[in-house]
Every structure is written in structure tokens, then in C-alpha cells.
Amino acid sequence: MxxxxxxxxxxxxxxxxxxxxxxxxxxxxxxxxxxxxxxxxxxxxxxxxxxxxxxxxxxxxxxxxxxxxxxxxxxxxxxxxxxxxxxxxxxxxxxxxxxxxxxxxxxxxxxxxxxxxxxxxxxxxxxxxxxxxxxxxxHHGSDELKQRYLSKIATGEWLATMCLTEAHAGSDLGQVRTRAVPQADGSFRVSGGKIFISGGDHDLSDNIVHLVLCRLPDAPAGPKGLSLVLVPKVLQGGSRNAVQCERIEEKMGLHGSSTCVMRFDDATGWLIGEPNRGLAAMFVMMNAARLHVALQGIGLLDAAWQKADAYAHERRQMRAPGPAPASRGSEAADLVAEHPAIRRILDTQRAWIDGARAIAYRTAVQLDVARHDEDAKAREQAQRWCALVTPVIKAACTQQAFSGASECLQVFGGHGYVREWGIEQVVRDSRVTMIYEGTNEIQAIDLLVRKVLADGGAGMSGLLIELRDELDASRDIDADVQRRLAQLRYLTTTIAMAAHKDARLPYEVADDYLRVVMLAFLAWAWARLEHAAPGDARWAAPAAAFRRWVLPEFEMRLGIVKRACEAVTLPAAA
Amino acid sequence: MxxxxxxxxxxxxxxxxxxxxxxxxxxxxxxxxxxxxxxxxxxxxxxxxxxxxxxxxxxxxxxxxxxxxxxxxxxxxxxxxxxxxxxxxxxxxxxxxxxxxxxxxxxxxxxxxxxxxxxxxxxxxxxxxxxxxxxxxxHHGSDELKQRYLSKIATGEWLATMCLTEAHAGSDLGQVRTRAVPQADGSFRVSGGKIFISGGDHDLSDNIVHLVLCRLPDAPAGPKGLSLVLVPKVLQGGSRNAVQCERIEEKMGLHGSSTCVMRFDDATGWLIGEPNRGLAAMFVMMNAARLHVALQGIGLLDAAWQKADAYAHERRQMRAPGPAPASRGSEAADLVAEHPAIRRILDTQRAWIDGARAIAYRTAVQLDVARHDEDAKAREQAQRWCALVTPVIKAACTQQAFSGASECLQVFGGHGYVREWGIEQVVRDSRVTMIYEGTNEIQAIDLLVRKVLADGGAGMSGLLIELRDELDASRDIDADVQRRLAQLRYLTTTIAMAAHKDARLPYEVADDYLRVVMLAFLAWAWARLEHAAPGDARWAAPAAAFRRWVLPEFEMRLGIVKRACEAVTLPAAA
Missing domain, CATH: 1.10.540.10 (Acyl-CoA dehydrogenase/oxidase, N-terminal domain)
Incomplete structure (x- = not known):
């Protein structure tokens, strides 16, 4: 299917x-x-x-x-x-x-x-x-580079890569060693090895444009000495540049994408942006790229759900408990979908997919507002939304893609473990989304340490107030969301205070904090979804699943973070 | 490694x-x-x-x-x-x-x-x-069958299979159609197709003894018409029996084990036990088999942990927050193991492995007590332990094997997703343990519906009192465990009452109930472990991880079950 x-x-x-x-x-x-x-x-x-x-x-x-x-x-x-x-x-x-x-x-x-x-x-x-x-x-290319590459890339005629990781430099890009030596004609000669380069080579387009993170001679050590150089596979005039795919990785999944070990041997390239400002040039695209990974997670989970839902409405095994379902007819066994444990798996995934879609699509709208609104304050608010929400959905949606696809596999019983039905492919493919574009652990640190705590929680607080003000206080469901948003604001302050006493603390609770934020946002999304479609069964079943089985994690995570903070601020209680 | x-x-x-x-x-x-x-x-x-x-x-x-x-x-x-x-x-x-x-x-x-x-x-x-x-x-074979097969199997000279599943009969064995027709010489002719037969064929032993679930002529429909027939690959005298491996499945993992589609074409076999009592004969081995699957889960999780722990103590990426760790020396970057998110992953898996070992090994001891104790009451108590605890550890340990191995994969970053380090194999291999020997959903129903509620919760209550009486009321940790055991007893009664109002209810909360039981048992195990090794860092780190990060799920699941029961018993609140 x-x-x-x-x-x-x-x-x-x-x-x-x-x-x-x-x-x-x-x-x-x-x-x-x-x-x-x-x-x-x-x-x-x-x-x-x-x-x-x-x-x-x-x-x-x-x-x-x-x-x-x-x-x-x-x-x-x-x-x-x-x-x-x-x-x-x-x-x-x-x-x-x-x-x-x-x-x-x-x-x-x-x-x-x-x-x-x-x-x-x-x-x-x-x-x-x-x-x-x-x-x-x-944003960062010279006019000449733009003239040569921009429309080719915009239209997809030529494809592109991001060459960041090296064998010893994964999450820690400051350790990158690939060198770029300036030439008299303004070009650079790039030498070094890169790994995990998606689409480093392929036969889909006639040229491939590599954006390579590297180090100029005499650049400072660490992340502030990194520059970004554009290295095309095929040079103007049609000659082959000195860049080569040495090997492709054998991976758990995602076999349709080549993950390449790349070798640059004095390859010709041109600087993008300022020397030693390579990370800043790269970070332009970070929010959009991470949003796309979140959407991969949502998409893969929906693919898994579609397969499991179809199977559960075809396959019959045993009688379901309780009153006879309409689908029984004269059959001895009921549809797998009628069994409560299977129903729960299916509805829970829909709760994640539909709720996460509302958050992710809103983030995409905010990306456009941040770029195009005439009002500086509106742009800034939208930028805040993107900065704070993107790591949350990147981590949470990809984690759910993997664990939810695994739950969907369970719907198939033994048939899920064999290739035939395609569901195990979704589980394997989805696993990588928790790792690339920054591991999920790094997303959590990005959210809490680099963003929320960087301004003492003011930005997050502002965003939560913005959400609160959109809610309708006369509706019970909205009041519940308001209460959770308030708890989250209080929690943010609690962590900010505890972090002063123990620098490790925010790193220890970052994952839990990210989950609390995601669950609060999902609660917001489901309040909106239900408001928009009162009584519609298409949305009522996942809404109920959300409140029964997904949302209880909110209190659990809140408790974990609170106790960790108390252990730091009230040492006697530790 | x-x-x-x-x-x-x-x-x-x-x-x-x-x-x-x-x-x-x-x-x-x-x-x-x-x-x-x-x-x-x-x-x-x-x-x-x-x-x-x-x-x-x-x-x-x-x-x-x-x-x-x-x-x-x-x-x-x-x-x-x-x-x-x-x-x-x-x-x-x-x-x-x-x-x-x-x-x-x-x-x-x-x-x-x-x-x-x-x-x-x-x-x-x-x-x-x-x-x-x-x-x-x-237990069920005739003297002749025992004489011919028992020591060959006991010593492993000949291997064996369990041929249960058919294409249309997975969790629902009542739908099995393979036929066995009695012959004048007391043997049977077996015909039909079986799928998912582990080790259905291989070259490890000279003979393979298949235990085949099938249906005699005129047997009643459903599970009460199933018989168990022994069908050897090689007959006495050395001639090949009419049983054939038609295909092996392409699976997500576990490639070292052949998962066979088997064809029986008037194959010669002999009945084990009484006609139509095949399921009962099979269930003799169920507790031991499920305990072994739980142990597979524990073993695979430990394998994943060993790999991740070794990698985390070799690989350096970025500075860890807080005071400089001793392992830093003159290095610019710290060991991955020094980063709080990684420490948490590693210690959490140990909390599961070591705690679950204590429960599983105790269950294995109880298996021997149930078989060999001279006192009938002791045998009965041990049997109760095995019946109630086995499905809990089968489901919980295999779920943790998969999700925990996936967390260990995360320790490797991108390297975890490629084959090289072997960690992704553990994730793929472990996934099947959540399915075979009864899916984890079926374990939960077996526990709550077929066992706990079958006697109104009396057996579970007895077991919990037995555990409570072993605890030392003067120790704080034991008092916390006692409180949880009491909560679990109360919860059991609550479900039993609510089940009278709604037959679907126990099926809806079975998974949550199983998790509550597992977490209570883990709390018991960690109280015992800490008691046995006071102040020993080997056990103190996972003990702390258990209380901080694993145990909070207890309250969450308890709340989910309670609210589901209230929705049934207090309809106004639903």
C-alpha cells in the first residue's frame, strides 16, 4: 500500500x-x-x-x-x-x-x-x-555566485549538499579540519574528508553544488574559525572538480538516499559570506531545515498510520470484547481495528499527527511572516516563534515518528516484522530523523540553554502569553490549556533560578522541558482543532486519545523537572 | 565490540x-x-x-x-x-x-x-x-515418543520447533486449519501450511522435531479442537518425512535465525497428549518460554548498553557543562559519557537491566520451586508468581529492549545509524521480541483479564502481600515501595469493580496496568539491590536514575487507569 x-x-x-x-x-x-x-x-x-x-x-x-x-x-x-x-x-x-x-x-x-x-x-x-x-x-553569496548558481538551485536543475560532519567532528563542528586555501584568482582550494553527506553523489542532476564547512589558513581554533565554501561537482566549462564520493554507508534504513564519504583534493571553490563566519551563514537555513525534519517525522508517522489503519480494517483475529461491533456481521472473528489495544495505537498516532501538523504549519506561516511582514515587531514575534518552536517539533515529532511507527508495526503482529507489508521500512527510515540536523538531545539543549535561558525565560514567556491571549476563556478546554501554559511559564522561571546554582541542571532536564513544551502546544492545537470541528468523529477520536493517553505525560515531565530543581535549590531535600 | x-x-x-x-x-x-x-x-x-x-x-x-x-x-x-x-x-x-x-x-x-x-x-x-x-x-508424550525423542532433544543433538501460526491464524490460534488424519498404525498424516516457524529448517542438527498444532477430523471448531502432533524431519530408519521449508522470510532483523514457511504434505507424525487438548499441552511450556523472551529483552538491552557505554568512554565531543570532569585532562572536548543527556541514557538502561534481572531471576527460581518443592502451598505460591509475573516481564523487558537500544543508538549520533558499530542490529533484532510468544498487547490482556480479574484480583493481592511482608518497614525506601504496592492493590480492586460496568474497560487499560505492575516490581528490586550494596557506585547510579527518570511513570499510568475507571463508574464525570 x-x-x-x-x-x-x-x-x-x-x-x-x-x-x-x-x-x-x-x-x-x-x-x-x-x-x-x-x-x-x-x-x-x-x-x-x-x-x-x-x-x-x-x-x-x-x-x-x-x-x-x-x-x-x-x-x-x-x-x-x-x-x-x-x-x-x-x-x-x-x-x-x-x-x-x-x-x-x-x-x-x-x-x-x-x-x-x-x-x-x-x-x-x-x-x-x-x-x-x-x-x-x-543571503550570503556574492553576485557572481548568485548569478551562476541561484536559479539552477532554485529550480532544482542542480542539486546541493551540506558538507559539515567529519569523522571526528559530529555534533562538535568546532573540530572541523577541512582546509580551504585562497588562490590569486579569488577562488579557494579545498582539501579534506567529510562523512555522512546526504546526496554527496547521485545521478539525479547534472551537477551537484556542495556547501563545505572548512577552515582557512590561520583561522582561529573552534567554531569561530569556520568558513563556508561552495564547491561544485562540475566546474564552469564542464570539467570535473576534484571532489569524489569514496564510499557510501550501509545504513539501518533510508537506502534510497546515498550517505557519502566525500574526499576533496584541492577542489576549486568560492567563499560564501565572510571568512570565519561559516556557521552564521549556515544558520540562516537552520530553522527551515529543522522544520522540514519535523515534517518528515509527521509524514512518516502518517505513512505508518495509513498502513496500520488499512491492515486493521482488513485483518480479523478473535472476538473484540464488549457489545458486537457493526463490522462483525456473520464473521467469527472481529476486525483487528475493533480491539481496544489496537484502537488506542491508531488513535494515539492520529492525535500526534494532526496536533503536530497544526503546530508545524503554523511555524511555516511564521517563517513567511518573519521574512515578509512590513511591521518589525510582527517579524520579531514570528522569529521568536520559529526559534523556540522549531527545536521542539524537530525533536518531538521525530521521536514520535520512530516510536509511533513501531507501535503501528505492532498492529500487524508477526507480519509487521517481515518486509512484505512495508511497515518495518518506515520504522528503519524514520530512525535517522532523531539524529540528523542536530540530534534530539541537542535540540533540547538548543531550546532550553541557548534560547529560553539566554534571556532568563523572557522570550518563552512572551510566546506563551501570545498563545494564552488567543484562547477563549469561556471554553473549558481552553481553560485547561491556559492552566498548562501558566504551569509552563512558572516552570521556566523555576529552572532559570535553579540553573544559577547548578550549571549542569538545565542540561539534565532539557529533554523533559522540551516534552512539556510540546505537550502544552499539542493541548493548544487540540483545543483549536476541536473548536474548528465540533462533534466531527474524524477529529473527536484523536482528540479523546490525546487527552486520555498523550497528555498525562505533561504532569509526569513537569514533576521530573520540578524535583530536579528542588534538589538543587533545596539541598536538604536532595 | x-x-x-x-x-x-x-x-x-x-x-x-x-x-x-x-x-x-x-x-x-x-x-x-x-x-x-x-x-x-x-x-x-x-x-x-x-x-x-x-x-x-x-x-x-x-x-x-x-x-x-x-x-x-x-x-x-x-x-x-x-x-x-x-x-x-x-x-x-x-x-x-x-x-x-x-x-x-x-x-x-x-x-x-x-x-x-x-x-x-x-x-x-x-x-x-x-x-x-x-x-x-x-509431560505429555507417550513412553514410546519419550524413548525415541526425549534425550536427543534434552542434549540438543536434535533441535525442535513449535509450528503454531498459519497465515490467517496469528494471535487467534483457534483459526488453525492444518489437518491430522489418524492411521491404522497409530500414527497421523499431517497436511497444511505454517508460517513464522523459527528454525523450521537449518543445518545445525541432523534432525528437527516439529511440534505441530493441528486439527483432527471432526474436531470441534475453535481453540478446543486443536491437537499437538510430533512430526520429525527425518523418520526412524533415516527416510525424509514429507515436511518442507518453502520460503524464508525477509525480516527487519534476526537474520541469523531462519523464519520459515513450512509445508506438511501427508507428513507422518504422532499425537502428543490427548486429542483436542493440544493447547493445554503447549501451555505447559508457556511460562518458561515467555520468561526466556523476557531474558532476551534484558540481554539485548545489556548488549546495547555495553556498546554505547564503551563508545561514550572513547568518543569526545564538546565540553560538558559544570565543573571539569577528571577525564578531561588536557583535551579540548570531553568524553560523550560526561554529557548529562548521555549519562542519563546510560544509567536509565542500567536501571532497567539490573532491576529486571532481579525480577526475572527470581521468577526462574520460582519455576524450580513450582516444580520441585515438597510443600504444595509453596508450589502453588510459586506457580502464582510465575503466572502473574511472566507476562509482565515479557512485555516490559522486550519493550525496553527496543526503546532502550534505540536510546543507546542515539549515544553514537550519526555513527549509530550505520552498520559499522553494530548498535542498529540490536535495535532491529530486538523488535521481534515484542511480537513473538504472544504480542505484548496479548501479555497485558493475559495478565489483567485472564489472570488478575479471573479471581477478582485475589491472586495478585496475595502476591503483593507476600512482597510487602518481605520489606523492612524501618527503611524509607522500603516504605515507599510498600506505599506503591498498596496503591497497586487498590487499583486492582478499582478495575475489578469498573469491569463489571464495562467489559471493554480492562482491555483498554491492560497495557497501563501491566506497566504499573512492572514499575512497582522494579521499585521492589531497586530497594533490594540498594539494601544489598549500600554506597556502592556500581549500583548507586542506576538506583538514582531509576527513581529520577523511570519511576515517575508509575503515577502517570496509575492516573490513566484511575480516570478510565472513573469514567465508567461515574458516568457524569466522563
Whole structure:
């Protein structure tokens, strides 16, 4: 069973829950945007994903990428599908029209990438890296680099990579050793080895543009000595640059994407941005990239849910307890979906998928507001939202993708463990999303230590007040959300105080804090979803599942953080 | 890095925590058992596992079992290692001396199998099935069958399978269709297809003895019409029986074990036990088999922990927060193990492994008490322990094996996702333990519906009182455990009452109830562990991790169950 996007669900969240269209239309860049256009793009995107991208997912896993004579060969069908993706203008959805793009809001790209990842995570890795490279060159590249590369990348004609990690430098990029030596003509010669380079080589596009984190001669040690250099696979004039894929990794999953060990031997490149400011140039794209990983998590979980839901409505095993379900008819055994433990697994995943979608799509809207709003204060508020919410959904949605896909596998019993049904592929593929673009542990530290505590909790407090003010105090559900938002504000202050006594403390509770934030946001999302669709069974079942089985973790995590803070501030109680 | 058993840890739990030796010596069957013998067997077992079994685990995954010309070929080294296993007398550790066994307590076999699974889950599947077959034939086989098969199986010279599942009959064995037709000579002709047969064919032993669940002519429909028939691969005289492996499954993991689709075409077999009493004959071995799966979970989690712990003490990334750790020396970056998020992952897994070992080893001792004690009441109490605790540890330890191995993978960052370090194999291999021998959802229903509620909670209440009476009321930690045991007793009564109002209710909260029980038992185990090793850092770190990060789930699950019960008994609050 291949993944089938549901444009009506995305439309409901964007329109009825988030009122995204009026907000986007208020930005000069999207003055012509309307629900009809949005609906049309979503319909077309859904069809394209279902018809072109989803059917080749299985071969992507089973045949995978192979290194043949020093070049990566992608799985059958990938090259044609990617060509159709480019021809349809899909890579350029949100790129500026000046650069050959369609100038549409980021939120459409967000929905598109969620579906692409759900349908074929491996293939999606290739264009997924374009958008960051586009933003990076657009903001930091010289006019000459822009002229040479920007529209090729915007349209997806050429693909791009981010070459960051080295064998000894993973989470700790300050240890990067790849060297870049300036030449008389203004170019650089780049030498060194990089690992874990997604799409480092492949046959999908005629050229590949590598953005390489490296160190200029005499650069200071550590992260403040890193520069970003653009190194194309094929140089102008068509000659091959001195960059080579040495090996592709054997991975747990994601076999449709080549994970390359790359070798640069005096390869020719050009500096992007200022010397020693490579990390800053890279961080331009960080929020968007992490949002995309969160959307991969949501998409993969939805793919797992679709498979499990279909199986549970086909397979019959044993009688379900309680009154006879309507689906029993004259059958001796009931549908697996009628068994309470299975119902719970299915509804719980929907609680995560739909709730997380509301948060992620809102974040995508905020990305556009941060870029395009004429009002500086509105831009700043939107930027705050993106900075604080992105690490939360990156970590929480990818964790749920893996654990929820594993729960969906359980619906199949023994059949889930064999390849045939495709569900175990989702479990394996999804696992990497907890690691790349910053491990989930680093997301939690980014949230709590680098962002929340950096201003003593003021930014997070402001964001929570913003959310609170949107709620309707006359509704019970909203009042419950308000109470949780207030608890979270208080918790933030508690941690800030305890952190003064013990510098390790925030690192110890960062994961719990991130979960508390995510659960509070999900509570907000479900209050909004239920408000938008009163009494609709499509939304009522996951809403109930959310409150019964997901939300109780809120108190548990709150308690863990509180006790850790008390142990620091009241040593006698430790 | 291959798995390395630690006999001193097992010895500490058996001796200092459980006082297993005096209890076992009180049974006439083990009058000569002592700490010296136990220590010697554990030492030898540890050496054998480390030297012979662990080194071939990687090939087991990467090369795996293959079907060649209708016969399964096991991975390189498996045949020799299995031969050494048989020659060392390891399969016969707990078998009766009359049958060629060594007559040692089950608990030694339990520790051995935990280590075997940790070292090489795939290879361990083959002998893992012997013990159930041995018990089954010993208790229900005719004298002739015993004479022909019992010692061959006890010594592991011939291996065995359990042929239960069919394509349409997984958790629902009542739907089994394989037929067995009686012949004039007292034998049966067996025909039908079975799937998911572990070790259905292989080259480890000269014969394979299949125990096949099937249906005699005119047997009643459903589970009460099932019979158990013994069907050997090779008949007396050496001719090949009409049983064939048609296919082996492509699985997520466990590639070292062949999972076979089996075809029986008028194969010759002999009835074990009474006609239509096949399930009862099979259930003899259920507690032991499920205990072994729990031990697989513990072993695999320990294997994952060993890998992650070693990596975390080698790899340096970034400075850890807080005061400089001693391991920093003159290095710019600290060991990964010094980072709080990683420390937490490692200590949390140890909290599970060591706590669960105490519960599982106690269960193994109770298996022997249930078989060998001269006092009927003691046998009955031990039987109650096994019946109630086995499903709890089967489900909880296998779930933690998978989720905890995934956390250990996270310690490696991107390196965890590639094959090189072997950690992703543990994640893939462990996933099946949540499914086989009854899915974890079925364990929860077995516990709550079939066992706890079957006598209105009396048995569980008795067991909890037994545990309470062992505690020392003067110790704070014990008082906390007592409080939780009391909460659990009250919860049991609450569910029993609510179940009268809503038959679906216990099925809805079964998983939560099982978790509450497991966490209460872990609290008991950690109180005992700390009592046995006051101030010892080896045990203090996981003890602290247990209380900070594992135990808080107890209140969360308790709350989920309570609210579900209230919604049923107080409809106005729903």
C-alpha cells in the first residue's frame, strides 16, 4: 500500500484551524494568495506525490543507492521521478520569482515535503537540501555566485549538499579540519574528508553544488574559525572538480538516499559570506531545515498510520470484547481495528499527527511572516516563534515518528516484522530523523540553554502569553490549556533560578522541558482543532486519545523537572 | 565490540539480593547445589558465550540464513558453534539427569540464555526452542515418543520447533486449519501450511522435531479442537518425512535465525497428549518460554548498553557543562559519557537491566520451586508468581529492549545509524521480541483479564502481600515501595469493580496496568539491590536514575487507569 496524501486534511488545518490565508495575504509578497489557489496547489501536489513519488519507495529500500565505478547510481525510477518533480516546478514552489521560483508561501512547501517524506523519504532527501542552499547563497553569496548558481538551485536543475560532519567532528563542528586555501584568482582550494553527506553523489542532476564547512589558513581554533565554501561537482566549462564520493554507508534504513564519504583534493571553490563566519551563514537555513525534519517525522508517522489503519480494517483475529461491533456481521472473528489495544495505537498516532501538523504549519506561516511582514515587531514575534518552536517539533515529532511507527508495526503482529507489508521500512527510515540536523538531545539543549535561558525565560514567556491571549476563556478546554501554559511559564522561571546554582541542571532536564513544551502546544492545537470541528468523529477520536493517553505525560515531565530543581535549590531535600 | 557477560553481576543478584542458593538447596532436586558450583557454571558459561557465540553475531546479521535448493544454510560459523554448544552440555543444563541432562536449576539456564541472546540473538533462537519441546514431550508424550525423542532433544543433538501460526491464524490460534488424519498404525498424516516457524529448517542438527498444532477430523471448531502432533524431519530408519521449508522470510532483523514457511504434505507424525487438548499441552511450556523472551529483552538491552557505554568512554565531543570532569585532562572536548543527556541514557538502561534481572531471576527460581518443592502451598505460591509475573516481564523487558537500544543508538549520533558499530542490529533484532510468544498487547490482556480479574484480583493481592511482608518497614525506601504496592492493590480492586460496568474497560487499560505492575516490581528490586550494596557506585547510579527518570511513570499510568475507571463508574464525570 503506497502513501496517499489527503489534501482535505491539510486544507482544514490551514483554513479552519489556523486561518493561514488571511494572515499570508496580509504580507505584500502574497497579496494574491487565496484559498482557491492554495487548494489547487495542494490537490496537484497530492496527485503528484501519490502517482509519481510513492510507487518507487519500495525499490528505494530494497535496491537502494549503489556506488558503481566511483559514481552513485540511484534506485530504479528515481531519476525519472526527480525529472518530473523538476519539470512540474515543485522544487521552486517557494523560491522568489526572480530566481525562477513560483513565489508561493513556505507553508505549501511544508505540506508538500511532509507528503513527499511520507511517500518516499529516501528520494525526498535529495531536493530537501536545496532550499537551505538556496537561502544560504541568496543571503550570503556574492553576485557572481548568485548569478551562476541561484536559479539552477532554485529550480532544482542542480542539486546541493551540506558538507559539515567529519569523522571526528559530529555534533562538535568546532573540530572541523577541512582546509580551504585562497588562490590569486579569488577562488579557494579545498582539501579534506567529510562523512555522512546526504546526496554527496547521485545521478539525479547534472551537477551537484556542495556547501563545505572548512577552515582557512590561520583561522582561529573552534567554531569561530569556520568558513563556508561552495564547491561544485562540475566546474564552469564542464570539467570535473576534484571532489569524489569514496564510499557510501550501509545504513539501518533510508537506502534510497546515498550517505557519502566525500574526499576533496584541492577542489576549486568560492567563499560564501565572510571568512570565519561559516556557521552564521549556515544558520540562516537552520530553522527551515529543522522544520522540514519535523515534517518528515509527521509524514512518516502518517505513512505508518495509513498502513496500520488499512491492515486493521482488513485483518480479523478473535472476538473484540464488549457489545458486537457493526463490522462483525456473520464473521467469527472481529476486525483487528475493533480491539481496544489496537484502537488506542491508531488513535494515539492520529492525535500526534494532526496536533503536530497544526503546530508545524503554523511555524511555516511564521517563517513567511518573519521574512515578509512590513511591521518589525510582527517579524520579531514570528522569529521568536520559529526559534523556540522549531527545536521542539524537530525533536518531538521525530521521536514520535520512530516510536509511533513501531507501535503501528505492532498492529500487524508477526507480519509487521517481515518486509512484505512495508511497515518495518518506515520504522528503519524514520530512525535517522532523531539524529540528523542536530540530534534530539541537542535540540533540547538548543531550546532550553541557548534560547529560553539566554534571556532568563523572557522570550518563552512572551510566546506563551501570545498563545494564552488567543484562547477563549469561556471554553473549558481552553481553560485547561491556559492552566498548562501558566504551569509552563512558572516552570521556566523555576529552572532559570535553579540553573544559577547548578550549571549542569538545565542540561539534565532539557529533554523533559522540551516534552512539556510540546505537550502544552499539542493541548493548544487540540483545543483549536476541536473548536474548528465540533462533534466531527474524524477529529473527536484523536482528540479523546490525546487527552486520555498523550497528555498525562505533561504532569509526569513537569514533576521530573520540578524535583530536579528542588534538589538543587533545596539541598536538604536532595 | 562483542558482548561480554559479567558473571559477577549475575552472582551478586542471585546471592546478595535473592539468596537463591539456600532456597534452591531446600528443594530435594538441588540438595547438592551451592555457591561454588553456581559460580563455576556462570564463569564457564560466560567464557563460552564470549569466545564462541558472540564473535559470529555480525555475520549472522549480514550474511544471514539462506534457502539453497530447498534447504536452509545457516551463516558461517553457526554450525561449529552449535556443535560446541552441544558438546559442552549447555543445552542440557536444566534437563533431568535421566534424560542426559545435568539436573541444574532453571535459574542458571535463565542467565545462560540472557547472555546467549545478548551475544547472538539469531543463533540462540535454535536451542531456545528445545526446552519447551523437552518439557512438552516429557509431560505429555507417550513412553514410546519419550524413548525415541526425549534425550536427543534434552542434549540438543536434535533441535525442535513449535509450528503454531498459519497465515490467517496469528494471535487467534483457534483459526488453525492444518489437518491430522489418524492411521491404522497409530500414527497421523499431517497436511497444511505454517508460517513464522523459527528454525523450521537449518543445518545445525541432523534432525528437527516439529511440534505441530493441528486439527483432527471432526474436531470441534475453535481453540478446543486443536491437537499437538510430533512430526520429525527425518523418520526412524533415516527416510525424509514429507515436511518442507518453502520460503524464508525477509525480516527487519534476526537474520541469523531462519523464519520459515513450512509445508506438511501427508507428513507422518504422532499425537502428543490427548486429542483436542493440544493447547493445554503447549501451555505447559508457556511460562518458561515467555520468561526466556523476557531474558532476551534484558540481554539485548545489556548488549546495547555495553556498546554505547564503551563508545561514550572513547568518543569526545564538546565540553560538558559544570565543573571539569577528571577525564578531561588536557583535551579540548570531553568524553560523550560526561554529557548529562548521555549519562542519563546510560544509567536509565542500567536501571532497567539490573532491576529486571532481579525480577526475572527470581521468577526462574520460582519455576524450580513450582516444580520441585515438597510443600504444595509453596508450589502453588510459586506457580502464582510465575503466572502473574511472566507476562509482565515479557512485555516490559522486550519493550525496553527496543526503546532502550534505540536510546543507546542515539549515544553514537550519526555513527549509530550505520552498520559499522553494530548498535542498529540490536535495535532491529530486538523488535521481534515484542511480537513473538504472544504480542505484548496479548501479555497485558493475559495478565489483567485472564489472570488478575479471573479471581477478582485475589491472586495478585496475595502476591503483593507476600512482597510487602518481605520489606523492612524501618527503611524509607522500603516504605515507599510498600506505599506503591498498596496503591497497586487498590487499583486492582478499582478495575475489578469498573469491569463489571464495562467489559471493554480492562482491555483498554491492560497495557497501563501491566506497566504499573512492572514499575512497582522494579521499585521492589531497586530497594533490594540498594539494601544489598549500600554506597556502592556500581549500583548507586542506576538506583538514582531509576527513581529520577523511570519511576515517575508509575503515577502517570496509575492516573490513566484511575480516570478510565472513573469514567465508567461515574458516568457524569466522563
Amino acid at each position: 503506497n502513501y496517499q496524501p489527503r489534501p482535505e486534511d491539510a486544507g482544514f488545518i490551514l483554513n479552519a484551524v489556523l486561518a493561514a490565508v488571511p494572515r499570508l495575504r496580509s504580507l505584500p509578497a502574497f497579496a494574491d494568495y487565496d484559498e482557491a489557489l492554495q487548494g489547487q496547489v495542494l490537490e496537484e501536489a497530492g496527485k503528484f506525490v501519490a502517482e509519481v513519488i510513492a510507487p518507487i519507495n519500495r525499490d528505494g529500500d530494497e535496491i537502494g543507492c549503489r556506488l558503481v565505478d566511483g559514481a552513485v547510481v540511484t534506485p530504479p525510477g528515481f531519476r525519472d521521478a526527480y525529472r518530473a518533480f523538476v519539470d512540474g516546478g515543485w522544487p521552486a514552489l517557494s523560491a522568489a520569482t526572480d530566481d525562477g521560483g513560483q513565489g508561493l508561501p513556505s507553508v505549501l512547501e511544508a505540506v508538500l515535503y511532509e507528503w513527499l517524506s511520507a511517500a518516499n523519504h529516501g528520494l525526498t532527501m535529495a531536493p530537501g537540501l536545496l532550499h537551505g542552499a538556496y537561502e544560504c547563497i541568496r | 562483542n558482548y561480554q557477560p559479567r558473571p559477577e553481576d549475575a552472582g551478586f543478584i542471585l546471592n546478595a539480593v535473592l539468596a537463591a542458593v539456600p532456597r534452591l538447596r531446600s528443594l530435594p532436586a538441588f540438595a547438592d547445589y551451592d555457591e561454588a558450583l553456581q559460580g563455576q557454571v556462570l564463569e564457564e558459561a560466560g567464557k563460552f558465550v564470549a569466545e564462541v557465540i558472540a564473535p559470529i553475531n555480525r555475520d549472522g546479521d549480514e550474511i544471514g540464513c539462506r534457502l539453497v535448493d530447498g534447504a536452509v544454510v545457516t551463516p558461517p560459523g553457526f554450525r561449529d558453534a552449535y556443535r560446541a554448544f552441544v558438546d559442552g552440555g549447555w543445552p542440557a543444563l536444566s534437563a533431568a539427569t535421566d534424560d542426559g541432562g545435568q539436573g541444574l536449576p532453571s535459574v542458571l539456564e535463565a542467565v545462560l540464555y540472557e547472555w546467549l541472546s545478548a551475544a547472538n540473538h539469531g543463533l540462540t533462537m535454535a536451542p531456545g526452542l528445545l526446552h519447551g519441546a523437552y518439557e512438552c514431550i516429557r
